[in-house]
Amino acid sequence: MPDVLGSALELVSAWAGRPVTCTRLKGGLSHQILRVETGQGDRWLLRVLDPEVSAAGLGIPLDLEIVNTVRAAGTGVGAQVLLRLPGAVLLEYIDGVTLDASAVRDPAMAPHVAEACRRLHSGPRFATDFSIFRKLEELLGLCRAHELKIPEGYEDRLPVVAEIEAAMDARPAPTVPCHNDLLPANLIFDGRRVRIVDYQLSGNNDPAFELGDIAAEADYDAEMAGRLTSAYFGDETPAARVQLYLIMSNLTWTLWFSVHHGLLAEHAAAADFDYDAEAAAKFAKATRDLDDPGFGRLIDDVRGRRRL
Ligand SMILES: Nc1ncnc2c1ncn2[C@@H]1O[C@H](COP(=O)(O)OP(=O)(O)O)[C@@H](O)[C@H]1O
Ligand SMILES: [Mg+2]
Known part of the structure; x- marks a missing residue:
């Protein structure tokens, strides 16, 4: 260009x-x-x-x-x-300082990140809407249409994606203007507060996705994710919803990297970044969480039904 x-x-x-x-x-x-x-x-x-x-x-x-x-x-x-x-x-x-994953994991940073999200989310609605489930379908459609390589076993996980969406839909959340791509590099700490850049995937969405996405991108454990959930919502009630979105973030952005690798190869070479390896890494994190024995309880919590 x-x-x-x-x-x-x-x-x-x-x-x-x-x-x-x-x-x-x-x-x-x-x-x-x-x-x-x-x-x-x-x-x-x-x-x-x-x-x-x-x-x-x-x-x-x-x-x-x-x-x-x-x-x-x-x-x-x-x-x-x-x-x-x-x-x-x-x-x-x-x-300011562009954050990295360890800075986003610092417990002292969670209130600043939550505050930036709350402020963004209480602003004017965006001109676009965003659903991580529709984004997954769209990216998968591109992979199929162009016969792009995706991690082995990916399609086997699609029924569980439908199960997650059905659980979320049992009690849908009002949407707010979300960034939807809060990897650490899109957060800048100016010494006082966190600022957010790069609105490439922005759109009105469930705020719990924003938190789950931050947690996925900074490799949060459940305790850290709970701390961010409380900092944002005031308590940990939506923690299971955030955890399910954490999984959806890893599953969907796997395909973002597969598409980037497959369709924008020249661009990827110039960026000096291994988009294919990143797709595999994200899918590995998603399957780790889907296969965790606690997964069924997350679905039950979000659906509002306790497992006996
Ligand atoms: N307004 C800004 N002020 C200072 N640094 C910025 C600003 N916007 C972006 N950056 C820096 O540039 C990096 C890449 O910008 P970004 O907008 O996220 O690009 P991309 O869409 O390619 O990810 C950010 O991680 C941040 O370090
Ligand atoms: Mg960016």
């Missing part, structure tokens, strides 16, 4: 009224993320969106991503949107 980047930089420079230089940031798994600076020390974040990502079904349409990014910015959780450019967006540069 050299043209989009080149013209975006020219437009940023015209907007700033000064020449700018840019440095590519590592860590983004989808788009080109650049820090843009002037000689006077101003800095911004340029997100050059890769249309192939959304075309492959790995993200929402770019125009809707930008609408949701603006809404998230309005809550103070997302970065401020300073300029919309063709195929790119210029954002506030958040000074």
Whole structure:
């Protein structure tokens, strides 16, 4: 995408009224993320969106991503949107530390993460809706249509996915504007609070998914997941729901990585990241939890029925 980047930089420079230089940031798994600076020390974040990502079904349409990014910015959780450019967006540069899994597992961080989610979730609704069950079907459809390699035994787990969805539907939760992809790299701690970036999969959803997804991405144990659940909801009542969504996160994002590996091979090579190995790792975590003897109790708890 050299043209989009080149013209975006020219437009940023015209907007700033000064020449700018840019440095590519590592860590983004989808788009080109650049820090843009002037000689006077101003800095911004340029997100050059890769249309192939959304075309492959790995993200929402770019125009809707930008609408949701603006809404998230309005809550103070997302970065401020300073300029919309063709195929790119210029954002506030958040000074802080991008979290990693061990930072998200730090018990002192749980209240900050919960607070950021609550603030985002109480903001204006997003322009898109999101269900992890529909996302799984959509990604599986892509894998089938393109005959992509998926982890062995994946399809054997589909009946249990239907069982999880039926349990969730027994007592559906009201949806709120969710990020839906809270891996540690999308959380930045500015020393005071957690900010959230990257609205590529944002949409209105059950808030328990947001927590389960955070827990999956940072490899939480049940105790940690319970602590985050209490920090967000005030008590641990929805803990089983969060645990089931943790499993759904690992199962569904397995396919996200399979699709990325299969359809965007060139992109994957440039990102220097093994998308295929990540698919296998996520599926291994999902099967570990599905085969755990406590799994049936999670289903019963969510359905509101105690096992005798
Ligand atoms: N507004 C921002 N301010 C500072 N750093 C940012 C900002 N947005 C993203 N980053 C950094 O760039 C990394 C990748 O950005 P992200 O938007 O998550 O890209 P991708 O969609 O490719 O995952 C983040 O993990 C974070 O370290
Ligand atoms: Mg990201």
